[in-house]
Amino acid sequence: MANPLLSDRNVEFLLREVFDTAGLLELPAFADHTLEGCEMYVQNARKFAREKLYPAYKPMDEAPARLEGGQVYVHPLMRELYPRMVELGTITATRPASVGGAGLPIFVATLANSYLMAANLSAYGFFGLTTGAGRLLESFGSPELQQRYMARMYSGEWTGSMALTEPHAGSSLTDVKTTAKETEAGHYLVRGSKIFISGGDHDMTDNVVHLTLARIEGAPPGIKGVSLFAIPKKRFVDAAAGAGALVPNDVQVAGLIHKIGWRGLPSLALNFGEENDCHGWLVGEPHRGISYMFQLMNEARIMVGLNGVSTASVAYQESLEYARTRPQGRPLTAKNPDAPQVPIIEHADVRRMLLRQKAIVEGGLCLVATAARFNDVAEHGATKEEGADAFALLDVLTPIVKSFPADYVFV
Ligand SMILES: Cc1cc2nc3c(=O)[nH]c(=O)nc-3n(C[C@H](O)[C@H](O)[C@H](O)COP(=O)(O)OP(=O)(O)OC[C@H]3O[C@@H](n4cnc5c(N)ncnc54)[C@H](O)[C@@H]3O)c2cc1C
Structure with a gap:
């Protein structure tokens, strides 16, 4: 028998009997939802997880992403799954309607996501990271950054990544060394190296937006001097207007990190600004990067x-x-x-x-x-x-x- 991933009875028990889901839906933020609608969302995720995601797990694990000529290529099955998962609503299930989301309770999305993760954690990873990157812009980004990057990540046109870790700065993000130099054009020039960046490059969409921690030149030492930037893999030719063709933004894939398990989601070393031409845009206020992450x-x-x-x-x-x-x-x-x-x-x-x-x-x-x-x-x-x-x-x-x-x- 095919692995059912989770016990449906247990998930339904939580949804209907243990937790007062109907009571949760009485909150004004969830007024548009019904218990039946929430159940349908979970059922759709369950069906997709069993029929599409789980069968792709083994092939994706056996043939992980490849790095060729500076470009990462994911498994062909992942390229097929990507638009279907966007359609399923995985990126914006919990985001409000004002940014194109379904506004579902996180509680409901959690139960639905448990099937997606159990079936294929690698495939889910691209989506969890994109929601996380978009969410940082939704909470702290300017309207321009939201329009340029968040909207494209939430629609699935581009994906997102979190670029925090550096070779010497893992648990201790206080020691982030990547630098950002302000320019008169409004962007910063970013230089530095990051490692372990999940989903940091792939060939499923035209662009990846890296939500990156860096230190503005002259910033105070320690945790209070780390800022957050949005750095696209490719930037618009007319950067000020966020329009025109996309051109490379001097973000290089320095290497693929080999992992045990979770191999369908590439983990990368990225270099920003090798040619001193990596443009980053400050998210929120200077020096508040870590506090934004913590929120x-x-x-x-x-x-x-x-x-x-x-x-x-x-x-x-x-x-x-x-x-x-x-x-x-x-x-x-x-x-x-x-x-x-x-x-x-x-x-x-x-x-x-x-x-x-x-x-x-x-x-x-x-x-x-x-x-x-x-x-x-x-x-x-x-x-x-x-x-x-x-x-x-x-x-x-x-x-x-x-x-x-x-x-x-x-x-
Ligand atoms: C599967 C995977 C995906 C990842 N994806 C991303 C990503 O997308 N983006 C990104 O930026 N990073 C990513 N990372 C990196 C991750 O954030 C770091 O691995 C993590 O921050 C820990 O850093 P480190 O590996 O350098 O370990 P270290 O910081 O060197 O820690 C090693 C050990 O020492 C312990 N330790 C360290 N400092 C202390 C202390 N002060 N007190 C007590 N114990 C301590 C730690 O708990 C750990 O057990 C990923 C890592 C993994 C494994």
């Missing part, structure tokens, strides 16, 4: 936790099917050595291990869904107090959600 930290933590839960779920379903079909040994009470072997799921210790997996997956999904629901109320609570209470609870919960993959699955 979206709770959503990022929910996504990372869901990665872990979804991966654990698809592994559990694999174990379950194997245990149901692998014959080995006989029950302890069987006296006849010629009696047929039983499937290993009949053995108490195998059942114990399967139940442990099941408890981790179901408890983990419930935990992530709880955080997602708090996030919805924190952002859209009916009263200020309701929102503040949910935000406080979310802040307590998300560090636990984020550590889910490491603490509960792999240990």
Whole structure:
């Protein structure tokens, strides 16, 4: 039997019985949605995940992206999946109608995304990153940057990436060294090297917008001197008007980083400004880059936790099917050595291990869904107090959600 990825009954249990989804939809921000509409969104994601994404997982993992002549080429299956996932609404499901989104609760999108991630985390990665990059511009970018970059990422015309990490600056982003020099034309000239940039280049769309941390010349040292920039792989010839043909913006792919797993999503080393011609546009105010990142930290933590839960779920379903079909040994009470072997799921210790997996997956999904629901109320609570209470609870919960993959699955 094909791997079902998640237990539908469990997802429906969360949607209909554990959480008061109908109550959530009474908040003014979700007034346009019905419970049936939310269920349909989850069902569409489930169907697509099972029929299209999961069958592409193995081929994409076996033949990862290639780097040729400075250009990254993804697996042909990923190129086919990309427009279908845009159509499914994956990028803008939770964004408001004012920016072209469906305005669904993050809680509902979380349940839908659990199927997409369980089926093919690499394919989902392009979308999670694009939403994240667009979201930074939606929250902190100028109307021009929103029109030029956010709108094109939200429509799926271009994708986005997060370019934070440098060879010497991983956990410690305080040590970011990439520099940005202001010009009279309104843009900055950016120079520096980034590593581990997921989805930082590909051949699915004409352009990639890198939301990049860099230090403006003369900025204070440490965390309070790091700014956020939008840096496209290709810029418009008429940069001031955001119009005309697209020309290279001096962003070079320096190398492909090989990974164990999650190989369908390229991870790259990028060099900005090797020819001193990389144009970047400041997002928000100078020196506030890290604080902008942190304001979206709770959503990022929910996504990372869901990665872990979804991966654990698809592994559990694999174990379950194997245990149901692998014959080995006989029950302890069987006296006849010629009696047929039983499937290993009949053995108490195998059942114990399967139940442990099941408890981790179901408890983990419930935990992530709880955080997602708090996030919805924190952002859209009916009263200020309701929102503040949910935000406080979310802040307590998300560090636990984020550590889910490491603490509960792999240990
Ligand atoms: C699959 C994957 C995708 C990624 N995608 C992106 C991306 O798209 N964009 C991007 O910018 N980056 C990306 N990264 C990079 C990621 O952000 C960094 O790996 C991360 O910030 C950690 O940095 P590091 O690998 O240099 O580890 P280090 O910072 O060197 O940490 C190594 C270990 O030391 C611990 N440690 C470090 N400092 C401390 C401290 N002060 N106290 C206690 N413990 C500490 C860490 O917890 C860790 O266990 C990705 C990484 C991975 C694995």
